Amino acid sequence: MDKFYNETLYRLEAEIKELEIETACPIQRIEKVIPIIILCLSEVKEYVLKNGFKNIDKEIHFFKNQKPIIVSKLIYYNAIYKIETKKPNDAKAIKKYLKEELGKLKKYFDNNLEFYKYYRTNNSFIDEKLFVRGEHDIKLSLDTIYFETDHRFSTSHDYKVAKVIANDLIQLYLEDQLNNNSKKKNNNSSTLNWTGNKTALTELIYALYSQGVFGNADIKVIAKTFESTFNINLGDFYHTFMELKSRKINRTKFLDSLRDALIKKMDEQDEK
Incomplete structure (x- = not known):
């Protein structure tokens, strides 16, 4: 059993x-x-x-x-x-x-x-x-x-x-x-709310962190800034990242969808 x-x-x-x-x-x-x-x-x-x-x-x-x-x-x-x-x-x-x-x-x-x-x-x-x-x-x-x-x-x-x-x-x-x-x-400084899921934002944060776009900033500081700016609680974002790593296929699903959405938008504007 x-x-x-x-x-x-x-x-x-x-x-x-x-x-x-x-x-x-x-x-x-x-x-x-x-x-x-x-x-x-x-x-x-x-x-x-x-x-x-x-x-x-x-x-x-x-x-x-x-x-x-x-x-x-x-x-x-x-x-x-x-x-x-x-x-x-x-x-x-x-x-x-x-x-x-x-x-x-x-x-x-x-x-x-x-x-x-x-x-x-x-x-x-x-x-x-x-x-x-x-x-x-x-x-x-x-x-x-x-x-x-x-x-x-x-x-x-x-x-x-x-x-x-x-x-x-x-x-x-x-x-x-x-x-x-x-x-x-x-928080009166930001009226922007993250409407996607927490996993998607975690994927984005780790991508930016890996690219070093915030210099030597610690991943925790970056995550807290995103939480405050976009009014969201990511919870245990490191655990979420480990789950992303364990995906058998398409480990960068959200980033890939961002690229596809941007290319589609560009193509639509070119057609006008």
């Missing part, structure tokens, strides 16, 4: 990363990501139903540590899709909206505090009630979704683990959005 799961998860994360590189618009990207996660989850379910588990410990490990990783991605991307499609345009309204979304996460945390404590402190004394199929205790704060799921592939609390993981990621996303919103509000 572990070998199949690890290979499936690796393939899923690689496909998601590729979409992040190719698709600038977060909404369009998520529309492509969600079906991939659903398909992955379906493949894992098929494997579990066909092969089962060697013992209860293996079953607990899967429903406590493995399945929730995939489901959390589904919860996360679906939540971000809703957030992005409902987000207002006005900066002040955006701030209020994002804080309200953070408030929803806080409410879920407060309502499930005991489970958060159990899960985050790596307790296991009631794992057989929480992560074994066919076992459930109504007194253990069950989500309604449990009664609607396929119990051949669900336990009473594997979804709740996925929700905990996803909510942590959603919180980081919202806080990042709030931080970017504050930067835009306070």
